Amino acid sequence: MDNDKLKSGDVHFHNILDLDAEYISNLRNWRNQDFVREKMFNQGLISEDEHGKFIEHLREISEKRLYICFIGEKAFGVLDYNLFINNNSLEFGYYLIEQGYTNSGLGIVMEYALLNHAFYDLNVHKVFCRTLSNNEKVISLHKNFGFLTEGVMKQHIKMVNRYMDVTIQAIYESIWRDNRIVIEKLLKVMLGNNNIGRIEERC
Amino acid sequence: MEKLIEIVAEILNVDKANISPETSRDDIPAWDSFNHIRLIAEAEDQLDAKIPFEKISEIRKVSDFLNYVKRK
Numbered sequence: 706m707d708n709d710k711l712k713s714g715d716v717h718f719h720n721i722l723d724l725d726a727e728y729i730s731n732l733r734n735w736r737n738q739d740f741v742r743e744k745m746f747n748q749g750l751i752s753e754d755e756h757g758k759f760i761e762h763l764r765e766i767s768e769k770r771l772y773i774c775f776i777g778e779k780a781f782g783v784l785d786y787n788l789f790i791n792n793n794s795l796e797f798g799y800y801l802i803e804q805g806y807t808n809s810g811l812g813i814v815m816e817y818a819l820l821n822h823a824f825y826d827l828n829v830h831k832v833f834c835r836t837l838s839n840n841e842k843v844i845s846l847h848k849n850f851g852f853l854t855e856g857v858m859k860q861h862i863k864m865v866n867r868y869m870d871v872t873i874q875a876i877y878e879s880i881w882r883d884n885r886i887v888i889e890k891l892l893k894v895m896l897g898n899n900n901i902g903r904i905e906e907r908c
Numbered sequence: 909m910e911k912l913i914e915i916v917a918e919i920l921n922v923d924k925a926n927i928s929p930e931t932s933r934d935d936i937p938a939w940d941s942f943n944h945i946r947l948i949a950e951a952e953d954q955l956d957a958k959i960p961f962e963k964i965s966e967i968r969k970v971s972d973f974l975n976y977v978k979r980k
Contacts, residue, residue, distance in 0.1 A: 714961040776962055808933045809965035810945045842940045849942050891942065894949040899961050 713777040714899035716814055718784065720906075721771045722763060728773055728780075729760055735783060735802040744800065744840055746862050746871075772904060774799075774815055781806055784815050784904075786823070794831040795823045808842060810895050816850055817888050822904040824878045831875055837862065838870035851884035852876045909974070915950045916970055919943055929971035951977070 721728060733756040735741065742748045751759075763771055768790060774782040786797040799815045801807055823832045836843050838857055848854070852874035860868035892901070909929060916931070917924040920938040933939045939947075948964060951957045957976040959967065967973060 779962075781965075803965075805968065806965045808939060808941050808944055809967075810941045810948075811965060812941050813945065841937070846941050891945045891949075894952070895945050895964060896961050 714896070715777065715902065716818070716896075716899070717775050717902035718772040718818060718904045719775065721760075721773055724773060729756075731780070732756070732771075732773070732783065735800075738802075738804075740804045740807070741800050741802075744837060744843075746835075746837070748864060774811075774818075781811055782815050784819060786819065788827065788829070792831075793829050794833065795827065795829045796833050796835070797823070798834060810891075812843070812846055813888065813891065814895070814901060816846070817885070817892060818901055818904055820850065820876065820881050820885070824881055826903070831877055832881075833873060833875035836872050836874070838872045844872055844874065847874045847876075850876065850888065851880040853880075909971075912951065912955060912970060912973055912977075915954060916947060919946050919950060927970060930969055932969040947973075 721732060733751055733753070736745075736756075737750050742750070763769055768788040769785070770788075771783065771785040773780050774784055780802060782799055782801050784797065784799040786795050788795050797819050799812065799819070801809075801811055820832060823829050833855070834847065834852070835858075836847070838844070844854075853876065855873045855875050858871045858873065861871040862869045913924055913927045913929075916922075916927050920927075920936055920943055922936060922938065926936075933944065944964070944967070948959050948967070951973050952959060955973070955977045957973060959973075959976045963976070
């Protein structure tokens with residue numbers, strides 16, 4: 706956060722474990738907002754105890770990582786992934802921390818950075834994600850990146866009063882190699898002279 | 909405003925009659941992240957607008973674009 710070269714509009718990613726404790730506290734508040742919870746498989750409120758265990762899990766399991774995404778010094782999103790070393794694959798998810806950011810293009814920024822990190826830093830073979838099937842805009846967003854829909858798990862998640870379908874989508878490096886050019890053109894419009902930093906390993 | 913509404917209608921593939929200055933991102937299913945950026949690109953190109961990156965998320969309805977148009 707004290708990078709002198711950082712411009713006010715640059716995007717950068719920090720592992721939650723490298724940030725001050727206030728961000729760990731903020732993370733639970735962001736995650737517990739109604740508009741965030743309603744897109745999650747677990748829609749319940751996360752207690753302090755559950756959150757503490759989750760953070761401990763992050764400390765212990767290096768294959769699971771969570772990043773806070775910033776524009777300049779302002780946090781705008783949360784990105785997490787699980788690396789499956791034996792299968793050389795990665796599952797990811799993300800959310801925006803203010804409702805006003807929804808459908809604003811900031812998801813494109815996070816997904817772009819994640820795919821480059823997965824394919825060119827971690828060298829995974831496959832990146833995949835699971836999304837509640839009623840979250841059509843996010844499923845459409847993934848398709849625009851080149852994700853292929855591999856299936857729908859019917860009535861897979863039990864909510865309070867109903868079962869929800871879950872859509873599985875995946876992308877491979879060969880697809881991303883072609884599609885990233887299109888995404889970069891869009892990002893150029895968005896970012897102007899600002900830059901997207903890399904998702905890096907822990908300090 | 910008329911030109912702006914034409915751009916929005918074309919990018920989102922909806923009838924102009926269904927677009928007003930108060931139409932917001934939540935009102936139209938096709939106004940997703942990708943189309944939001946396409947709208948910004950077209951507004952900058954056709955309306956001589958300049959929208960800073962950190963302000964992009966603040967554009968929530970059609971009339972918000974006018975805040976960034978140099979020649980209104």
